[in-house]
Amino acid sequence: MLSVRIGFSPLNDAALVVLAEALGFYSAEGLDVSLSREANWSNIRDKLSYGLLDAAHVLATLPLARGLGLGPAIGHIIAPMALGANGNSVVISSKLKEVFEGLGASTLLESARALRMVIQHRRAVSEGKVTLAIPFNYSPHHFVLRHWLAAGGIDPDRQVQWVVLPPSRMADHLRDGVIDGFCSGSPWPQMAELNGDGVVLFSDPAFWTLKPEKVLAVRGTWGEDNPQAVVALTRALLRAGQWAVKAENADDLARLLSADLYVRAPLEAVQAALATGGAGLILDPQTATFPWISHAKWFIGQFVRWGLTEDNHDFDAVARRIYRPDLWRQAAEPLGLALPIDDEKDEGGADVNWKVRARPHDIVMPPNALFDGGVFRVHRG
Incomplete structure (x- = not known):
């Protein structure tokens, strides 16, 4: 071997x-x-x-x-x-979540616009910038947050403070008020919510379904x-x-992932992330x-x-x-x-199941849509 x-x-x-x-x-x-x-x-x-x-x-x-x-x-x-x-989720402080709810923000775009108002208020009263944590500078987490912020009229480079942290430590910093939110892979966002350290604002499928x-x-x-x-x-x-x-393997999958040898996280957090309405891992x-x-x-x-x-x-x-x-x-x-x-397909624009050309038969794909309606189109020669 x-x-x-x-x-x-x-x-x-x-x-x-x-x-x-x-x-x-x-x-x-x-x-x-x-x-x-x-x-x-x-x-x-x-x-x-x-x-x-x-x-x-x-x-x-x-x-x-x-x-x-x-x-x-x-x-x-x-x-x-x-x-x-x-598989990722964005978590914010309970205090920030209350502000969003008070402003009637119920969608991703509305929450980004509400965060812009928070940023403007903090600047007016000379408070610190909103601080968000990511696990790596060149990461999908960073791009998701930047895309979301920009959709709400926020300049991610000038109006937000970025820090890089290990996902397993992000909840501690949120609880202690060092950061206002973070984006990381599951099950750490779900663990933060279960422990009362923050609230999941949205997960990957709400940003981009696939x-x-x-x-x-x-x-x-x-x-x-x-x-x-x-x-x-x-x-x-x-x-x-x-x-x-296979549905019959779901419980075994969660138990295996939670083991010390692998993810080393509470089974409840792993199950919450894998469940319908969790982090959407496919x-x-x-x-x-x-x-x-x-x-x-x-x-x-x-x-x-x-x-x-x-x-x-x-x-x-x-x-x-x-x-x-x-x-x-x-x-x-x-x-x-x-x-x-x-080798390429359009990214976004598919709100319902659709098909990819394949052999010996086409593949029925899940919805493939971005929250802001954007479409990244490929050009086939």
């Missing part, structure tokens, strides 16, 4: 990575996997860079940041699959040396997804694991929008060098999954 070192962050959306170990899918694919529970995304990034990890559960933006020249410039990373969709979030990252040189192992690793994770989507291998080039381009667009990179890159080339739909297809075909014909 080939030895593989895989890192993961203690979050519910590491489900496929830990399930594949617990259920024996890695060994069934000829892989001797050792998992490494990591404290933060910087650790994972650096260990991938220096060859201490061969693969990892990472933010969908992390390999793209590397491809755009942000962060350590050692080596490159490829992403042969997504590890699901959604939001990309985490991917499997593979160290480029390891992947080049072991191309069949990359496919085998991807297939093991897809098999984990096939197990995870683990379906057919609809939520394909590494869409359009996802990569949307994220790259956010890097440009917020001044994190210049717009002089060949974005199509960057996206296709990192996101690898070809490897997903190789892994998925023996499992009987339908294979998307295109």
Whole structure:
């Protein structure tokens, strides 16, 4: 068996990575996997860079940041699959929630506009800026919050203070009044709410019903040396997804994730996040694991929008060098999954179920809509 070192962050959306170990899918694919529970995304990034990890559960933006020249410039990373969709929540202080309710804010747009009024009031009385926590600068959490704030007329660079914290510590800082809110992966937002440290304002599905979030990252040189192992690793994770989507496995999934070896969180918090109306995590291998080039381009667009990179890159080339739909297809075909014909799709604009062209049959997809009605359209030649 080939030895593989895989890192993961203690979050519910590491489900496929830990399930594949617990259920024996890695060994069934000829892989001797050792998992490494990591404290933060910087650790994972650096260990991938220096060859201490061969693969990892990472933010969908992390390999793209590397491809755009942000962060350590050692080596490159490829992403042969997504590890699901959604899974994050935004938590605010109870005091801020009361203000929003007093202003009649019941939608995401209304809450962003209400926050703008809070910011204006604090400035008028010489109070500090609204402070929001994220787990990593180049993260989907950061882009979600910025997109939401901007929709309400707030300048995220000038009117908000940003801090980076480990998700498991964010609730403590919210309770102590150090921050006003945070965005992180589940189950930590749900744990904060259960402990009375804050209130969940919205979760990923309210922002984007089919939001990309985490991917499997593979160290480029390891992947080049072991191309069949990359496919085998991807297939093991897809098999984990096939197990995870079965309703009869829901309780076992929650118990497994809550274990000390993996997420190390109260079962009640894990279950709250996985339940209907929770963080909206989708683990379906057919609809939520394909590494869409359009996802990569949307994220790259956010890097440009917020001044994190210049717009002089060949974005199509960057996206296709990192996101690898070809490897997903190789892994998925023996499992009987339908294979998307295109590598890109429109992001947003689908309020109801819709279909993706695929063989041997089209794929019925869940709604794919952004809260502000925006649509990121692809241009097919």
